[in-house]
Amino acid sequence: MAEKYIVAHDMGTSGNKAVLFTIYGNMVSTAHEYYPMFHPHPGYAEQNPNDWLDAVCKTTRAVLEKRKIHPEDVAGITFSSCTQTLVPVSKDGTPLRRAISWLDGRSAEIMRRKLWTPPRIMRYNIFKLLKFLTITGGSPGHTGKDQIGKILWMHEHEPDLFEKTYKFIDAKDFILYHLTGNMVTSVDLAVIWWFLDTRKNRNQWHPKLCKLAGITTEKLAEVRESAEVIGQLTPEMAKRTGLLPGTPVINGAGDLSAEALGSGAIGEGELHISLGTSGWVAGHFTKRKIDLAHYTGCIGSAYPQKYYLGMAHQETAAICLEWLKNKVLYHEEQLKEEHHVPDIYKILDQLAEKAGPGAGGLMFTPWMYGERCPLDDDFVRAGLFNIGLNHSREHIIRAVFEGISFNTRWAMETLENLFSKVVSLNIIGGGAQSDVWCQIIADISNRVINRVADPQQAGARGVALLASMTLGYIDSYEDIKKYIKIDQTFTPNPENRQLYDKLFKEFKNIYKQNKRWYARMNRQA
Numbered sequence: 001m002a003e004k005y006i007v008a009h010d011m012g013t014s015g016n017k018a019v020l021f022t023i024y025g026n027m028v029s030t031a032h033e034y035y036p037m038f039h040p041h042p043g044y045a046e047q048n049p050n051d052w053l054d055a056v057c058k059t060t061r062a063v064l065e066k067r068k069i070h071p072e073d074v075a076g077i078t079f080s081s082c083t084q085t086l087v088p089v090s091k092d093g094t095p096l097r098r099a100i101s102w103l104d105g106r107s108a109e110i111m112r113r114k115l116w117t118p119p120r121i122m123r124y125n126i127f128k129l130l131k132f133l134t135i136t137g138g139s140p141g142h143t144g145k146d147q148i149g150k151i152l153w154m155h156e157h158e159p160d161l162f163e164k165t166y167k168f169i170d171a172k173d174f175i176l177y178h179l180t181g182n183m184v185t186s187v188d189l190a191v192i193w194w195f196l197d198t199r200k201n202r203n204q205w206h207p208k209l210c211k212l213a214g215i216t217t218e219k220l221a222e223v224r225e226s227a228e229v230i231g232q233l234t235p236e237m238a239k240r241t242g243l244l245p246g247t248p249v250i251n252g253a254g255d256l257s258a259e260a261l262g263s264g265a266i267g268e269g270e271l272h273i274s275l276g277t278s279g280w281v282a283g284h285f286t287k288r289k290i291d292l293a294h295y296t297g298c299i300g301s302a303y304p305q306k307y308y309l310g311m312a313h314q315e316t317a318a319i320c321l322e323w324l325k326n327k328v329l330y331h332e333e334q335l336k337e338e339h340h341v342p343d344i345y346k347i348l349d350q351l352a353e354k355a356g357p358g359a360g361g362l363m364f365t366p367w368m369y370g371e372r373c374p375l376d377d378d379f380v381r382a383g384l385f386n387i388g389l390n391h392s393r394e395h396i397i398r399a400v401f402e403g404i405s406f407n408t409r410w411a412m413e414t415l416e417n418l419f420s421k422v423v424s425l426n427i428i429g430g431g432a433q434s435d436v437w438c439q440i441i442a443d444i445s446n447r448v449i450n451r452v453a454d455p456q457q458a459g460a461r462g463v464a465l466l467a468s469m470t471l472g473y474i475d476s477y478e479d480i481k482k483y484i485k486i487d488q489t490f491t492p493n494p495e496n497r498q499l500y501d502k503l504f505k506e507f508k509n510i511y512k513q514n515k516r517w518y519a520r521m522n523r524q525a
Contacts, residue, residue, distance in 0.1 A: 043108075170185060229248045273426070348434075
């Protein structure tokens with residue numbers, strides 16, 4: 001019999017990556033297509049949904065053509081995507097405006113004015129907070145990046161478009177509709193819209209919560225499980241993708257849930273770290289808990305009947321390296337020529353290693369776009385602290401690596417305080433390709449770090465294996481772990497323990513001592 005394949009798409013913030021896997025998770029080929037992010041005003045972040053669709057079609061064709069795969073050998077197509085990206089569409093799926101990205105914080109003021117009204121506790125309206133916690137198991141935050149805030153913003157600032165909107169959907173769901181004609185979402189995405197009744201896994205939109213955003217449940221997509229065939233590829237989209245009409249389309253999941261599967265940390269209480277554009281620490285748990293002060297807790301996973309995903313999400317992680325590369329260091333080609341290394345990130349590794357632990361006392365805070373966990377603060381921003389004439393670009397690069405790692409430790413400890421301490425974590429994401437960074441994280445967190453093979457493909461591999469399970473090639477959710485390999489383990493260096501513990505305290509002090517200053521500086525942004 002011919003080999004069977006899954007086409008898995010990882011719809012990221014800056015581009016879409018298609019990965020062709022065998023049904024048992026072996027990577028065959030990849031293709032990447034970039035799309036732009038628009039920032040029309042400070043704090044705004046928007047994208048054109050049709051750019052995503054074009055990228056999905058082009059990359060699907062590309063991964064098949066690279067290895068001359070016959071479309072009849074493709075068992076299914078599925079998706080992982082960024083979450084909490086608002087797409088208002090008409091009845092025929094046409095986007096009525098550019099999508100409002102998960103990075104967009106424009107609605108923070110509206111959240112304070114219309115949702116988190118007095119009487120307040122921890123800046124939340126106590127009665128609405130209790131309603132959210134009781135019904136959903138969580139709550140929108142203060143940053144303005146949750147869907148409820150974006151919907152309220154549209155109602156106030158774009159009332160005509162608001163009235164024309166047939167459905168409010170997420171990024172993945174926009175693609176699913178155009179592939180199949182079915183407007184559906186997955187449980188894990190629906191949970192973090194904070195309109196979903198998750199009690200006893202009902203997983204239905206709750207009318208009273210929807211009313212808080214000025215909408216009805218009819219304005220939202222049908223909620224289905226991640227491990228479910230939600231339709232078949234239409235003839236039109238078959239032509240655009242190079243697949244056969246009728247190819248099964250599996251619902252898939254948001255990036256958090258997809259990468260949780262692809263991390264291999266699937267057992268009860270196992271944790272993983274993700275170092276992508278954003279970052280997080282997460283794991284699967286059967287008992288829901290929440291820490292509102294640090295905006296962390298349990299959300300829906302790709303297998304909601306059994307697991308919840310304990311999640312501590314950080315807004316900007318590896319994207320800080322992109323900023324460093326593009327905005328701070330001199331031209332990339334000059335760096336490559338100077339170091340005789342073709343990969344700019346390998347050069348950053350070399351320079352960071354040269355600076356040594358502690359970066360000569362230089363500290364970086366990675367809060368480029370506000371922060372969720374562990375701060376839940378839309379006003380906070382990044383910074384370099386304690387700069388002296390003795391510091392060089394090597395120190396700056398090292399400080400960026402370490403600052404993101406300190407923030408990761410803070411998020412990890414937040415989760416551990418809710419559940420229990422771990423001795424090791426799996427690591428995934430593009431940033432995990434750096435041996436230097438993995439070692440820094442091991443040293444700062446004082447935990448063993450296990451790097452998953454092909455860490456940048458974790459999200460795509462996670463949903464590909466989920467699709468294989470859906471189609472009957474893998475027996476159970478737990479069996480997914482069998483097909484995920486660890487390629488290297490990083491053990492903490494005890495010589496750095498005292499230094500990093502001291503610097504970690506000072507990292508937290510930077511925020512505590514400047515919190516009000518950040519608010520004064522950025523309240524109008």
